[in-house]
Structures are given as C-alpha cells and as structure tokens.
Amino acid sequence: MSKFKKITIFGFADAKEGDQVWKDAFATAKLLAESGYTIVNGGGPGVMKAATLGAHAAGGRVIGVSFYPKNAPLFEGRDKTNVIDEEIVTEHYIDRTMKLLDAGDAYIAFKGGTGTLSEFGMAWGLARLYFGHHKPFILYGEFWRDMLAAFEKNMYIRGEEMKVYRIVDSPEAVLKEIRRLEADNDGPAAVY
Numbered sequence: 068m069s070k071f072k073k074i075t076i077f078g079f080a081d082a083k084e085g086d087q088v089w090k091d092a093f094a095t096a097k098l099l100a101e102s103g104y105t106i107v108n109g110g111g112p113g114v115m116k117a118a119t120l121g122a123h124a125a126g127g128r129v130i131g132v133s134f135y136p137k138n139a140p141l142f143e144g145r146d147k148t149n150v151i152d153e154e155i156v157t158e159h160y161i162d163r164t165m166k167l168l169d170a171g172d173a174y175i176a177f178k179g180g181t182g183t184l185s186e187f188g189m190a191w192g193l194a195r196l197y198f199g200h201h202k203p204f205i206l207y208g209e210f211w212r213d214m215l216a217a218f219e220k221n222m223y224i225r226g227e228e229m230k231v232y233r234i235v236d237s238p239e240a241v242l243k244e245i246r247r248l249e250a251d252n253d254g255p256a257a258v259y
Contacts, residue, residue, distance in 0.1 A: 070249045071104065071172035071173050071203070071245060071248075071249055072105060072172055073104065073107050073130065074099055074105070074107065074171055074173050074174070074175060074245070075108070075168065075173070075174045075175070076092060076096060076106060076107065076108045076114065077108075077109075077167070077175070077177065077186040077187065078092055078114025078115070078176070078178065078179045078183055079113050079114050079178055080109075080111050080112050080115065080143040080179070081112070081113050081143075081180070082112075082114050083113075084117075088114060088177050088178045091177060091207060091208075091238070092117040092121065092177050093117040093118070093120055093124075094238040095207065095238040096117070096118035096120075096125075097121035098121075098239070098241070098242055099122070099127070100121065100123075100124075100126065101125040101127070102242060104127070105127065106119065106127060106129045106130070107129070107132065107167060108130075108132075108149075108167075109133060109167060110132060110133035110146065110151055110154060111143045111144060111145060111149060112148075113143075114177050114179065116146055116148065116149040119149050123150075129153075130151065130152065130153045130155065131153070131154050132154075132155045132157060132163055132167045132170060133145040133155070133156055133157070134156060134157045134159055134160065135156070136159075136160070139160065142160065142182075155170070168189060168190060171202065172203075173202055173204070173205065174202060174204050174205065175241060176190070176204075176205070176206050177207045178207075178210060190202075190204050191228065191231065191232065194228075198227045203233075203244075203245065204233070205235055205241055205245070206234045206235070207234075207235055208236060209234070209236050211232075212234060215229070215232075215234075233248075
C-alpha cells in the first residue's frame, strides 16, 4: 500500500492543450491516478486543468485549493472549467500556497511562471528546513538542471539543498521516483 496518498502538482497557468507542458501534466496525473493517487492542484487553468483532466481520465480524484482574489487582477484564480471533486477555499495567495504544500504528500513542479517559481521556492525552502523529514519534491523537465545549476553558482546554497529534489523527464519516471521515495521513507512526512 502507498505511503503517499495525495500528490500536489504545480505548473504554468497559461499552458494550452497543445503545449508540451500541458500534455506532460495530463499524462503524469493520469498515470498517478491509475496508480491510486489523488491529485491536488490550484483549481485554475493550464497545467492545473491538465492535471485534473488526466486524473479524471483514469477515474481518479482531484482536490483543488483556490482563493477568489479581490485585488489581484493578474492572478488567474479559479477556473470553473477545471471540474475538481473537492474544493478547499483559502483567504489569499499565501494561504493557498501553504495549503497546496500541506495537502500533498509529495510535490511535482512542472515548467511555469512566477507563481510556479514561488511555489517551487517555498517547497524547496521547506525541504531544506525539514531536511531528512521533508516531503518528496520532484521537478519535471531537464530545464530544471540549468535552473538549479544557476542557483548553486550564484546564490548561497547549502549542500543539503541540492539533495532534496529529484529531476525527471517522463510520467513513468515520476511514478518510479514516487515509488522509490515511498520505499525509502521510513519516517513520518513533514507537516508544514
């Protein structure tokens, strides 16, 4: 039986159905749902909707964590065409991010914009703080290697910070990595 139940997916809200990142998110969520995992996303468009559709294509369940902004005109917000099974409404963006991190037993970050980057940064920071008891953190796509190399070269990065994530480039590699992490994870997952 899986130790992880829910997988949180982060990614580009403006991705369109024909975009590679959209296809990757759909295929990954579908494979994870087929394997019994619940998908968690922000309930918005793009990668979030792709993950929902992928999970539903496999008969899976999706939890959307959203908020309805009043003074954030550039935030995509809740996409009513992203038909989730359960909605968790938060008060603001920071609450939403923290709930997305709290709800998942593991995270997958696809290519995205500044919102994805902020979610990635929070997940990465929490993984360092809870090092050894952190939630699994998977980065989807080879481009992450260049990004992380730039951070390592130009920022003050501690050695353990480069050990808290895994980079993969296919849905099958995501599932393989999650299963490996489940087998290696003897202790309780961090609670953020």
